[in-house]
Amino acid sequence: MESQELMTEIMEQVTKRNPGEPLFHQAVQEVLESLEPAIEKHPEFVEAGILNRLVEPERQIIFRVPWVDDQGQVQVNRGFRVQFNSAIGPYKGGMRFHPSVNLGIIKFLGFEQILKNALTGLPIGGGKGGSDFDPKGKSNGEVMRFCQSFMTELYRHIGADVDVPAGDIGVGAREIGYLYGQYKRLTGLYNGVLTGKGLTYGGSLTRTEATGYGLVYFLEEMLKAKRQTLAGKTVVISGSGNVAIYAAEKVQQLGATVVAMSDSNGYIYDPRGIDLDTVKQTKEIERKRIRSCVSCHPSYQYFEDSQGIWSIKCDIALPCATQNELDEESALKLVANGVIAIAEGANMPSTPEAIKVFQDNNILYAPAKASNAGGVATSLLEMSQNSMRCNWTFDEVDAKLKDIMTSIYQQTSRAAWEYGCEGNLAKGANIAGFLKVANAMMAQGVV
């Protein structure tokens, strides 16, 4: 069968088997489209049904999460863990707590995670989980009771050598702490079963910063290839959560100016630059909206429209909030305003149409599964330290993170070149990640 025909057939199967899951379809489609040259070189993968197996999760767990709110009312949420692929190591991937979470979102994230984790060069398979629970506006007591109930089911399915969850949207240090406490209570085990732990109970230095810093290390490599640096550049960053804040911190350290940041309500803008201490205080400590930053900095302008952030003139755009947040219209505005590079901190933040705009206009484009892999890579460094019963310094972990991001950039650009699409890092990332997973699956037989 022609490889194109095979891809169409697999896509039809995915759509039929997973109805009503457009984000999962989108993620699979983007990967399949780019794998054609790899499949043509490796007919043995087709014969072994590698692609058909890759798009079907090994296991999908859905469970009830009952808890009692501060008014004494019983609340019921839904919990998910999708253990997608364990060919190269234990399942690994974050957990998202957001009201929009459903099985399709977890599958799209889990599928992306397989190839991302392969690109890190570390022994981790792909998985993802979460819940439609909304931590926003909940008291610490409510978040704790929810996390305890969630873990009371999840603990049966995870383990330090089985499946190691971490954070994602809505799951940060507070949630990981409550989840870890309950896991330890239920199992009596003190091991590295979750990553993103606090520094006092097994966490790793640099894990908090890792996704954002890693994104900027990847961006630096991409710019270096064009003899450019970050110094003096103007940067727009969407989101103001974990990834956005530490991406902003690193670009500022490297001499660029972050002129705008956002949340799901709107964005703040100041051409002289955003003060990160205020953003950290507002978002990490006070858990308030980004517009509150204006009270400390009257020079900031606030716009109640998070999409509008892409109409700001900038050299570099870093989408770090959520999927499909940057569409064709926004991409066209960025290009018209002279953007030179886009690097994705969020998972699948650019729509397929936006990616086409970047590629058609020769804009440097760093795809999420390569450029945001620093978070999960540092999670593996946390697991290593837990197993070795030791702690590395901030600089040691940061240096390893930087090496990993450089290596991901090199693998990705080399694969693009080898498979006839030089400069297309999106295809390069998919091919390089896929080849690792496919070779491991081939070696292990039909399982």
Ligand code: NDP
């Ligand atoms: P956080 O919960 O810390 O922050 C999320 C940010 O994105 C907030 O500013 C939030 O605004 C905004 N946001 C969330 N949902 C939406 C939405 N539907 N529309 C507009 N804005 C939204 O999450 P992270 O920073 O950890 O995650 C951000 C992205 O990075 C996600 O795509 C995640 O999958 C990805 N990622 C995270 C990694 C990690 O280690 N944490 C690793 C790799 C990727 P608001 O407060 O208004 O909701």
Ligand code: 2IT
């Ligand atoms: O999307 C991601 O890579 C994450 N949310 C981090 C996963 C992890 O296991 O650290």
